[in-house]
Amino acid sequence: MLTNSDIAELTEFRRALHKRPELSGEEVETAAAIVEALKPLNPDRVLKGLGGHGVAAVFDSGVEGPTVLFRAELDALPIQEISDNPWKSEIDGKGHLCGHDGHMTMLLALGRQIAREPVAKGRVVLMFQPAEEDGSGAKAVVADPAYQEIAADWAFAIHIEPGRPFGYVSTKTGLVNCASQGLKINLTGKTAHAADPEDGVSPAQAVAALVPALDGLGQGGRLDDDFRLVTITHAQIGAPTFGVAPGEAVIYATLRTAQDSAMDQIDQDARALAMAEAEKHGLDVSFEVFDAFAASINDPEATEIAVGAMTAIDVESGDYGLPMRASEDFGVFGWGAKAAMLCLGPGDDYAALHNPDYDFPDDLIPVGGAIFERITRDLLGRAER
Structure with a gap:
């Protein structure tokens, strides 16, 4: 005592x-x-x-x-x-x-x-x-x-x-406590003058498509074995300027599941979506993982x-x-x-x-x-x- x-x-x-x-x-x-x-x-x-x-x-x-x-x-x-x-x-x-x-x-x-x-x-x-x-x-x-x-x-x-x-x-x-991880998606194209955006490769349309698509992978709901939640925590396209059409973008998505095995699957699904959009728009894509919790x-x-x-x-x-x-x-x-x-x-x-x-x-x-x-x-x- x-x-x-x-x-x-x-x-x-x-x-x-x-x-x-x-x-x-x-x-x-x-x-x-x-x-x-x-x-x-x-x-x-x-x-x-x-x-x-x-x-x-x-x-x-x-x-x-x-x-x-x-x-x-x-x-x-x-x-x-x-x-x-x-x-x-x-x-x-x-x-x-x-x-x-x-x-x-x-x-x-x-x-x-x-x-x-x-x-x-x-x-x-x-x-x-x-x-x-x-x-x-x-x-x-x-x-x-x-x-x-x-x-x-x-x-x-x-x-x-x-x-x-x-x-x-x-x-x-x-x-x-749920499993979770932060997935950073890097999209790389080519910048151009804002007057001639066709000279570059912009990630804007890919980001516009990916945000709702990633969100659709997991809507939360009941915390049972099938629970999946994706939260978009940050997105950025290019730099804060009016003279340059963007050539780079980044999306931060937090993935959350009730089981460690389900995390592997939702991670694969998120990457597949990003790779498909990158290919569609002529972009390079890479991934980084942060804050991975079992x-x-x-x-x-x-x-x-x-x-x-x-x-x-x-x-x-x-x-x-x-x-x-x-x-x-x-x-x-x-x-x-x-x-x-x-x-x-x-x-x-x-x-x-x-x-x-x-x-x-x-x-x-x-x-x-x-x-x-x-x-x-x-x-x-x-x-x-």
Whole structure:
């Protein structure tokens, strides 16, 4: 159990993290702060540089048993924070506006409890993962050879999720977060004088055709296995000038599906449309992929363990608001482990994630720590003194 002193110290640490946000792939200072905070807990191993700047603390009982991993994220967002809090971001254009500072702190809360009362069997891994916001971090961690030494049998994560009562947890078996990826379509023709557009090769007509065609590949609707959604987020033809007929264009499309396998198909469909229009209008076409997220699919057994743990400590849970269209790269840990994502409510009227006035509510630190601790005990027990 966390003491009042623990909660005060953890709150101070969370606010210190909040002041110094770092973007995906840049989490040097944040990782160093985590390593320093872990030292008093004396984990059996601390792995650094996992998948970039990832940090993993391992508490090993020395007795055969499963490896249970709990994940938090290191990175922040490229958004200017608007706040009067004394712990607001000190870095222009960057802010912990998705709760990752709180998620890290909840893992440290668990670490304090495990350090005082070790588990009876197996291992606990506190995974501080880099680069969640661009979808690259979990894949890089799991692909890192060092991860194989601590590969999880069970994996759990908590993400704060506004729109739910304080302390309420949304979770369910099956789909929780959709797969998504950003597809950039580059169309290249030839510029010409605006007085003689026939001398060039303009992508304008191709873009005019592609925007509704891409949109037609996925209209959203019910979040079942057939769910597909394409959102055009940006399109640009040529330069903002009146004297030049355009020779280049770009389209950004976010593709979203309920299953990873369906993402492969919608990606192929989108590329086929673009290639057909490019050929029709005499254009070259190329593609780039950004922010590729796997779907987060909760394992039935892991979900049952989590729900049972929350019931035991009187934390209300249900499936409110699930599944979600938004993406989360935690699902990658579920490729090799029984995994469950838990969505923790900060209060019904709390600021939305990614808003410039968002801040993690510190009163949730002991709630998340208690949930993680009970899951740990239910799976690994408590060592005899």
